Amino acid sequence: TINAGDYIFYTDWMWTSFVVFSVSQSTMLAVGAIYYMLFTGVPGTATYYATIMTIYTWVAKGAWFALGYPYDFVVVPVWIPSAMLLDLSYWATRRNKHAAILIGGTMVGLSLPLFNMVNLLLVRDPLEVAFKYPRPTLPAYMTPIEPQVGKFYNSPVALGSGAGAVLTVPMAALGAKLNTWTYR
Numbered sequence: 081t082i083n084a085g086d087y088i089f090y091t092d093w094m095w096t097s098f099v100v101f102s103v104s105q106s107t108m109l110a111v112g113a114i115y116y117m118l119f120t121g122v123p124g125t126a127t128y129y130a131t132i133m134t135i136y137t138w139v140a141k142g143a144w145f146a147l148g149y150p151y152d153f154v155v156v157p158v159w160i161p162s163a164m165l166l167d168l169s170y171w172a173t174r175r176n177k178h179a180a181i182l183i184g185g186t187m188v189g190l191s192l193p194l195f196n197m198v199n200l201l202l203v204r205d206p207l208e209v210a211f212k213y214p215r216p217t218l219p220a221y222m223t224p225i226e227p228q229v230g231k232f233y234n235s236p237v238a239l240g241s242g243a244g245a246v247l248t249v250p251m252a253a254l255g256a257k258l259n260t261w262t263y264r
Contacts, residue, residue, distance in 0.1 A: 086154070095236040102193035102240035105157050107251040109133070110188050113163050114180060114255035123171035126184075130163035152203050153213060158195035162188045166252075177256055185252030189244030197237045 086101065112133070113126035134156060141154040166184035173179035203209075 098193075098197075098236040099240045099243065101157075102196060102236075103189075103243050103247055105159070105196075106162065106189045106192040106240075106244040106248050109159050109162060109192065110166070110185050110248040110252040111255040111258075113166055113188075114184065114252045115258050117167065117170060117180070118177060118256050118259050121175065123167045123175070126163040126166040126170075127160060130159035133159050149213060150209060152209055155200060155203055158192070158199045161195050162192045165191055181252045181256055182249060185249035186245045188252070189246070189248035190241045193237045193240030193244055 086097070109130060113129045116129045117123065117125040119125075137154075137156045141151075141156055144154050145151055165187040166180065169184035169187060170176070170180040173183070
């Protein structure tokens with residue numbers, strides 16, 4: 081599975097990869113967490129869901145470790161604090177579904193890249209690990225001829241948070257919608 085920490089192995093593309101992985105994980109968290117939270121109607125269910133996802137990732141990390149890779153080869157994404165913010169928005173608005181979608185979805189998208197980057201700052205020398213255990217780079221036909229450096233190049237957290245905040249709200253709405261479908 082691709083994790084937020086895997087960006088360190090794509091040395092030529094690491095900031096782009098971090099943004100893409102952050103957005104994909106925040107949207108994935110928003111769909112699943114809000115689905116289960118609204119299904120039960122209990123604030124705290126989103127955090128429970130994120131805890132289960134974290135344990136699944138620990139299993140994947142353990143599998144890589146068992147194959148002889150270093151402990152830092154896979155960095156487990158930080159889902160739990162973002163899910164706690166989603167639970168908090170649902171609880172603080174007295175179980176208002178629309179507030180959970182708008183406020184909670186935005187907070188998940190804004191916070192997950194930040195928590196992941198703080199986690200990555202604690203990892204043992206990522207660049208050295210990346211060079212020791214390289215992962216495949218992009219194929220030649222996908223490599224840009226003259227890549228342009230964007231203004232967010234040095235701030236993957238800002239770009240990931242901005243894109244995440246925009247995209248997690250419709251994903252949260254999708255997760256909420258999954259609870260209202262009827263089969264007749």
